[in-house]
Amino acid sequence: MIDRSMTTARRRHSCGTTQSSTAFTSVTLAIIALFSVTCAASPDPAPAPGPTVAASASPDPAPASGPTVAAHALFSYMENTANGPGHWGSLEPDWAICRDGKEQSPIDISKMEAAQDMGPLEYTYTAGDCTVQNQGHDFVLKWKEGNGKLTVEKKDYVLQQVHWHVPSEHTINGTRLDMEMHMVHQDSSKARAVLSVFFSKRQPGDPSKLLTGLEPYFKRLARKNNMDEDVTELVDPSPWVDKTSGYYRYEGSLTTPPCSEGVIWTIMSKVKHVKEEQVKLLDAVSVVEESNFRPAQKINGRVVRYYEGEPAKSEEEKEP
Numbered sequence: 348m349i350d351r352s353m354t355t356a357r358r359r360h361s362c363g364t365t366q367s368s369t370a371f372t373s374v375t376l377a378i379i380a381l382f383s384v385t386c387a388a389s390p391d392p393a394p395a396p397g398p399t400v401a402a403s404a405s406p407d408p409a410p411a412s413g414p415t416v417a418a419h420a421l422f423s424y425m426e427n428t429a430n431g432p433g434h435w436g437s438l439e440p441d442w443a444i445c446r447d448g449k450e451q452s453p454i455d456i457s458k459m460e461a462a463q464d465m466g467p468l469e470y471t472y473t474a475g476d477c478t479v480q481n482q483g484h485d486f487v488l489k490w491k492e493g494n495g496k497l498t499v500e501k502k503d504y505v506l507q508q509v510h511w512h513v514p515s516e517h518t519i520n521g522t523r524l525d526m527e528m529h530m531v532h533q534d535s536s537k538a539r540a541v542l543s544v545f546f547s548k549r550q551p552g553d554p555s556k557l558l559t560g561l562e563p564y565f566k567r568l569a570r571k572n573n574m575d576e577d578v579t580e581l582v583d584p585s586p587w588v589d590k591t592s593g594y595y596r597y598e599g600s601l602t603t604p605p606c607s608e609g610v611i612w613t614i615m616s617k618v619k620h621v622k623e624e625q626v627k628l629l630d631a632v633s634v635v636e637e638s639n640f641r642p643a644q645k646i647n648g649r650v651v652r653y654y655e656g657e658p659a660k661s662e663e664e665k666e667p
């Protein structure tokens with residue numbers, strides 16, 4: 348019973364994020380409507396349900412920070428099921444691009460072109476208020492007001508959320524790593540840029556302190572679909588992104604339905620260390636045991652560009 352009331356509280360809390368996002372299926376709409384009712388009935392000064400409906404009717408095919416929990420409930424990662432990756436394009440009218448798109452993600456990164464016009468990654472992140480949510484297929488860390496910015500090809504994108512795939516979605520010359528973290532950014536026109544960081548158990552190094560700090564949340568939210576918790580401390584994602592690392596860049600899509608294209612991918616070539624227990628924690632999301640990677644998509648003539656990175660600097664320069 349205690350659990351149940353907590354669920355309600357948490358789902359009500361999610362309203363804030365759902366409102367700013369956009370519906371793309373009638374199912375989503377129906378669920379948002381349900382959320383709105385819960386919000387309206389709550390004693391909190393939650394925003395009025397009116398604008399929610401208006402926002403839901405907007406033509407944008409995907410919400411700001413990626414697919415909603417409702418979308419997650421409709422698809423699966425299991426290859427031989429009716430809603431597995433091979434069928435995503437037929438599950439919803441707005442998801443057809445998962446099947447028909449020519450610039451889908453993830454891909455296997457093998458051939459690449461050295462890019463003279465690309466330099467060290469430019470970003471400024473800060474410490475901000477966060478929520479961790481079990482979305483059904485992954486854990487997502489959301490900044491309520493967005494966080495800092497990533498500059499890609501002279502445009503600024505604000506960080507919205509970070510989520511994890513176990514094992515990795517992108518592969519390097521066919522090699523799949525233990526884990527891949529996606530940092531999803533968006534600019535004022537809602538164009539997206541995703542920054543991806545690989546983690547491996549075999550990579551020497553210290554486990555990420557940030558990830559270690561989040562372990563209690565992952566533990567409590569394990570296999571609890573649609574539950575979320577506020578993180579008590581401010582979270583600054585900067586330590587996850589090594590500015591001295593090289594990176595791969597290509598144009599692709601979201602790796603979950605609705606598989607929207609026009610996403611600029613930046614994939615860091617330096618791999619970070621992760622502990623075995625952390626991989627297990629981040630794998631324990633869905634109620635059923637499953638991996639959460641989408642199989643590699645066709646390159647279709649796309650070019651992956653590569654920036655080699657800087658030679659390693661002295662210790663005090665590395666850790667300001």
Ligand SMILES: *[C@@H]1O[C@H](CO)[C@@H](O)[C@H](O)[C@H]1NC(C)=O
Nearest residue numbers: 456457458459518519520595
């Ligand atoms: C993949 O392997 C080929 C052949 O060894 C090599 O030239 C290429 O740089 C590798 N690609 C990546 C992304 O490491």
